[in-house]
Amino acid sequence: HPAPTTPAMAATVRFGLLVAMFQAMTRDRTSAKKRGRLRTFLDRAYGASGRDDYFSALRLILPSLDRERGSYGLKEAALAAALVEALGIAKDSPDAVRLTNWRRGGGGRNAGNFSLVAAEVLQRRQGMTSGGLTIKEVNDALDRLSASDTRSEKASVLSSLIKKTNALEMKWLLMIIIKDLKLGISEKSIFHEFHPDAEDLFNVTCDLKRVCEKLNDRSQRHKRQDIEVGKAVRPQLAMRVGNASSAWKKLHGKPVVAECKFDGDRIQIHKNGEEIHFFSRTFLDHSEYTSGMSKFIKENILVDRVYFGWGDACLGHCA
Incomplete structure (x- = not known):
């Protein structure tokens, strides 16, 4: 077992550690292995003394559930244009065309997967040396990105991130921004590995930060919470079938x-x-x-x- 971290250490957890977990999860064949990776990451990165900071990591693992940060206003097309500006490349250059035509042949073998197309372009410019960004610094940068109004402001934040990350880290950052990590592990499994009562609490509060703060000790069970008027409740959805x-x-x-x-x-x-x-x-x-x-x-x-x-x-x- 790793040594417990102190709160100060929890604030310096490297984003690269999270990226290493993401990469390993994409190679794992079974859900059990993926869940084990997450548990190991949480124990290793935060331990008993760094539990107050769980939200900083879980909002990056479950970006679609994070309501503390506003919208980035960047779907793939807008993100491609902002990246072209951030990289300072001509709009008609081969790499700019590859980014803007990511859905079609312009993306080569990775056509249809924006993050992989972008990683291909970035790798030629960034290399593989990590800039050592912490999870806190990544969240601060994403806060600035969501607060930016113009494409130029967004491009400036992206440019700063490109200078401080490697291509692999930037690929996962882009996936966090478009809120589609493709980890092959369900939200239910992620919640369960964090805490046995996490999914139930989220379903009646829809507040990821509150879940992380209330359930920061996995050994302590949480009394089932009733629905509150004024707090969003997760709606029931019909089962999806193919035909x-x-x-x-x-x-x-x-x-x-x-x-x-x-x-x-x-x-x-x-x-x-x-x-x-x-x-x-x-x-x-x-x-x-x-x-x-x-x-x-x-x-x-x-x-x-x-x-x-x-x-x-x-x-x-x-x-």
Whole structure:
């Protein structure tokens, strides 16, 4: 067992240690091995004395669940343009074309995988020597990236990261930014390795930071928490099946009724006195709905529904 870390040591955990875990996970064939890697990383990097800092790592492992940081405003196309600017290469250069055409042949053998295409381009410029960034420094840089308004500002943050990382670290940073790590391990498994009660607590709070703070001792079980009005709750989703035949088999020959499905937005409405929230399925609070909807909701309530418009102007259903 590794020696326990002190809080000061926890703040200096290298991002490269996390990247090494990611790389190993992509090679592991079984979920059990991947889970073991995560447990080893958490014990080695944070130990008993560094537990207060678990959130700094888990927000990078589960980036799609992190609500403390705002949106980066960078899907693959915008990220490609910002990278071209960050690298200072001409827009019509072969590497710039490869980045902007990452979905098609411009990406070569890695076409269709943005992070691998970008890593190919970066490797020719960065090499493999790590700059030694800590997880804290990475999070600070990502905070600056999300706070940047213009593409030039975002390119400046990316340029700084490129100078302080190697191509492998930058590849994983880009995957964190687009929130798609492709680790081959479920969110459920990650939560369970962190703490046996982590998934249950997240499902009723949708707050990763709170989960990390409350459950920083894996040996202590957490009393099941009730749903709170005003705190987003993870919505239940239907099981995904590949085709209609698979869905039909699940019904075991029972009679069914089919009805027209209107397409709208999944919304969770929380009202408590004057306080009202409209949470999306990704736990974002859409305050812009308040003026149009709040007057129709009189009672204190927590309801999970699909929200869509209906009116004469659009001859019925308005998506």
